[in-house]
Amino acid sequence: MKRTDYINWDEYFMGIALLTAMRSKDPSSQVGACIVSPENKILSLGYNGMPIGCDDDAMPWEREGSPLDTKYMYVCHAELNAILNSAHNNLKGARVYVTLFPCNECTKAIIQSGIQEVVYYSDKYHDSDSSVAARFMFKKAGVRLTPYTNTERKIELTL
Numbered sequence: 823m824k825r826t827d828y829i830n831w832d833e834y835f836m837g838i839a840l841l842t843a844m845r846s847k848d849p850s851s852q853v854g855a856c857i858v859s860p861e862n863k864i865l866s867l868g869y870n871g872m873p874i875g876c877d878d879d880a881m882p883w884e885r886e887g888s889p890l891d892t893k894y895m896y897v898c899h900a901e902l903n904a905i906l907n908s909a910h911n912n913l914k915g916a917r918v919y920v921t922l923f924p925c926n927e928c929t930k931a932i933i934q935s936g937i938q939e940v941v942y943y944s945d946k947y948h949d950s951d952s953s954v955a956a957r958f959m960f961k962k963a964g965v966r967l968t969p970y971t972n973t974e975r976k977i978e979l980t981l
């Protein structure tokens with residue numbers, strides 16, 4: 823008889839998004855994104871990080887200060903990285919698992935890429951202008967927004 827305690831698709835893809843986020847050097851918010859086809863095949867992964875060639879150790883990671891001295895000017899968001907990393911994959915009809923609800927800029931890229939559903943884990947900036955604008959655009963574009971259903975599943979890895 824087959825085992826029954828295997829992880830379901832949502833746990834699997836959100837788990838991979840959370841694992842991918844662990845690559846981030848951002849001290850305050852590590853974000854991961856996992857793009858999946860309608861056939862449940864992983865099309866791409868991304869996390870928030872500095873652009874290629876920009877040395878992580880030479881870039882600012884501060885949240886506050888003069889804008890040019892903060893990370894916000896430079897960091898490439900997880901969702902955008904995942905879309906850019908998808909190279910030749912067709913993302914039409916795909917869904918994206920994100921550990922943080924997308925900002926308005928990532929929302930534009932998600933919509934333009936043809937992704938049809940966003941499954942999100944944290945929504946900690948729900949009331950920010952960026953999130954309000956994101957929801958507005960997703961609604962207009964008919965992109966489904968699904969909060970991740972927490973199953974309290976513990977996944978432990980020893981590496």
Ligand SMILES: O=c1ccn([C@H]2C[C@H](O)[C@@H](COP(=O)(O)O)O2)c(=O)[nH]1
Pocket residue numbers: 848850851852853869870871885893897898899900901922923924925926928
């Ligand atoms: O859509 C998004 C929004 C944000 N991020 C990244 C960008 C930053 O590295 C962090 C946010 O930092 P805070 O200190 O929480 O302001 O998250 C992203 O990847 N995708």
Ligand SMILES: [Zn+2]
Pocket residue numbers: 899900901924925926927928929
């Ligand atoms: Zn973003």
